[in-house]
Amino acid sequence: MPEKISYDDFAKLDxxxxxxxxxxxxxxxxxxxxxxxxxxxxxxxxIVSGIALWKKPExxxxxxxxxxxxxxxxxxxxxxxxxxxxxxxDEQGVALLQPEREIPxxxxxx
Numbered sequence: 117m118p119e120k121i122s123y124d125d126f127a128k129l130d131x132x133x134x135x136x137x138x139x140x141x142x143x144x145x146x147x148x149x150x151x152x153x154x155x156x157x158x159x160x161x162x163i164v165s166g167i168a169l170w171k172k173p174e175x176x177x178x179x180x181x182x183x184x185x186x187x188x189x190x191x192x193x194x195x196x197x198x199x200x201x202x203x204x205x206d207e208q209g210v211a212l213l214q215p216e217r218e219i220p221x222x223x224x225x226x
Contacts, residue, residue, distance in 0.1 A: 128186070129184055129186065130184065130185050130186035130224065131182055131183065131184055131185070131202065131224065131225040132155055132158070132182070132183060132185050132222055132223060132224050132225065133180050133181070133182055133183075133215060133219055133220075133221060133222070133223045133225070134153035134154060134155045134161070134163075134180070134181060134182075134183050134185075134199075134221055134222070135153065135154045135178070135179070135180050135221045136151045136152070136153055136176045136177050136178065136179050136181065137152050137153065137154050137160070137177065137178075138151065138152040138177065139151045139152075139173035139174070139176040139177050140173050141168060141173060142164060142192070142193045142194075142195055143193075144193065145168075145192075145193045146168060146169075147166045147167075147168050147169055148164050148165070148166055148168060148192060148193055148195075149164070149165055149167060149168045149171065149173050149176065150162060150163075150164050150195050151163050151164075151165065151173075151176060151201075153181075153183065153199070154221045154222075155183075155185060155221055155222040156220055156221040156222025156223075157222050158185065158222050161185070161198040161199055162195065162196060162197065162198060163183060163197050163198060163199040163200070163201060164192040164193075164195050164197035165200075165201040165203075167201070167203065167210045169209070169210075170209035170210040171210060171212070179212065179214060180214055180215055180218070180219065180221070181201060181202075181203075181212055181213065181214060182201075182202040182213055182225060183199045183200060183201055183202065184199055184200045184202065185198075185199045187199060187200055
């Protein structure tokens with residue numbers, strides 16, 4: 117059973133919808149995709165995700181996806197990643213989570 121966290125800990129996460137405006141493989145990495153993501157008033161960020169075994173960069177462009185945007189930046193294969201994609205996974209691979217309708221980039225999940 118997963119460790120329980122308090123509501124206050126959960127409330128610290130800033131999860132927002134971003135629109136992928138560019139995506140490419142990270143050089144010398146077979147699992148990492150580097151995306152440029154538009155978060156509206158928060159601006160654009162580079163976010164690296166380990167989903168390349170299941171998704172191609174060109175499949176991501178234009179999609180609205182949820183990201184945690186208040187994580188400390190992290191270097192992945194020489195690329196600074198300023199957030200984390202939220203996705204589901206099972207034995208068939210990664211499933212992207214998308215809003216049921218178009219919403220403004222940067223919209224906060226509640």
